[in-house]
Amino acid sequence: MTVLFELKAVDVCFGSTRALSACALQIHPGERVALVGSNGSGKSTLLRTLHGLVRPTVGTLQFDAAARQAMLFQHPYMLRASAQINVALGLWLKGVAWKDAKTQALRALERVGLLALAQRNAKALSGGQQQRLALARAWALRPDVLLLDEPTASLDPAAKREVEALMAEFAQAGMTLIFSSHNLGQVKRLASRVMYLEHGRLLADLPAHDFFNGPLPPEAEIFVKGEIV
Numbered sequence: 272m273t274v275l276f277e278l279k280a281v282d283v284c285f286g287s288t289r290a291l292s293a294c295a296l297q298i299h300p301g302e303r304v305a306l307v308g309s310n311g312s313g314k315s316t317l318l319r320t321l322h323g324l325v326r327p328t329v330g331t332l333q334f335d336a337a338a339r340q341a342m343l344f345q346h347p348y349m350l351r352a353s354a355q356i357n358v359a360l361g362l363w364l365k366g367v368a369w370k371d372a373k374t375q376a377l378r379a380l381e382r383v384g385l386l387a388l389a390q391r392n393a394k395a396l397s398g399g400q401q402q403r404l405a406l407a408r409a410w411a412l413r414p415d416v417l418l419l420d421e422p423t424a425s426l427d428p429a430a431k432r433e434v435e436a437l438m439a440e441f442a443q444a445g446m447t448l449i450f451s452s453h454n455l456g457q458v459k460r461l462a463s464r465v466m467y468l469e470h471g472r473l474l475a476d477l478p479a480h481d482f483f484n485g486p487l488p489p490e491a492e493i494f495v496k497g498e499i500v
Contacts (some may be wrong), residue, residue, distance in 0.1 A: 272299050275338055275416060275447060276321050281330035283316050283471075290316040292471040294330070298416070298449065300338075303442050305462035306451040307481070308494065313471040314451035318342065318418050320451065321419040323415045338447075341414035345421040345479035347405035349393040354385055357393045365412060380404075383437055398429025406437050417441060419450035423457065435461060455495065459483060 276298040283291040291313050298321075306314040319325040320332060322342045343354055350357050358376035361370055364389070379384045383403040388396065391406055402422060409417055422438065423431040431454075438461055442448050452458050458465060458479070465482040467475035473490045475482065489497065 273335065274298070274333070275300055275335050277333045278320070278327075279331045279333075281320065281327040281332060283320055284328040284454055291320065291327075292321045292469050294471070294473050294482075296426040296466070296473060296476060298447070300447055301445060303335065303448045303461055303463040304450070305458040305465045306449070306468060307453070307455070307458060307465060308468040314468055315345075315420050316471070317451065317468065318420050318451060322418050328428045338415040339413060340418065341409035341412050343402075343405050343409055343420065343422055344416040347401060347408075347425055349401055349404070351392065351394055354380060354393050354396065354404050354407075355389040355406060361408050362411055363414060370424075375411055376407075379407040380408060383407040384433070399426050399433060400447075402430065402434050403437065406434065410441065414446065416447045416449065419448065421451055423452070423454065431457070448478070456482075459460050468495065469494075 274297050278294050278296050279439050280288060281291055281294040281350065282378060294317065303407035306317060308314055316325060320327065322340060350360065355373060355376045358379050359372040362375055367375065377386060377389055380389050385400065385407060387404055393401065423434050426434065435457060438448060462479045465477055465479050468474055469490050474488050483495070485492070
């Protein structure tokens, strides 16, 4: 089976802080991988490492260079410009002619239900609308892999449902999803595989059904139960 990502004994250090420790994993096309764990467990660092934004301090990262990637951050940056321009600029930077980029941007906005707001200033959109705009910006690049860092954090329930529905549709179309989340209900709905991290260590890596039906390492069991040590 094709391997999209493989980490071998990866440490990531920021000064004296070790954000990932001896992390080893493989991710394959079509998987829907959820990263769970408390704040500071290493989820965001792992996503950034997979996306090439952070280099391993120790160990190796191997990836499929032919697979197109896009990443959605927890607080996506919005240009002080229209929603259409926010999407078109990413395409233009990838080499698409400006006229074509603007046309493709409208298709992407339609895909996420924002076509009516194409000329609205992106910074004036609600949090949920900005997150859908960020998804449109990523989807327009036609990625094979979409990495998402807490994609529905701080959104109201309706906005969460909209973003989750788009993620599910992208996965149904064959896109590989790797996302971090504190929302275990969301993980149950979207993930095919769950990785539990604590203090930078990958302590559990299981199919979603097995993760939620145990047995689990004690640390992961406590997390799933919502208990605090």
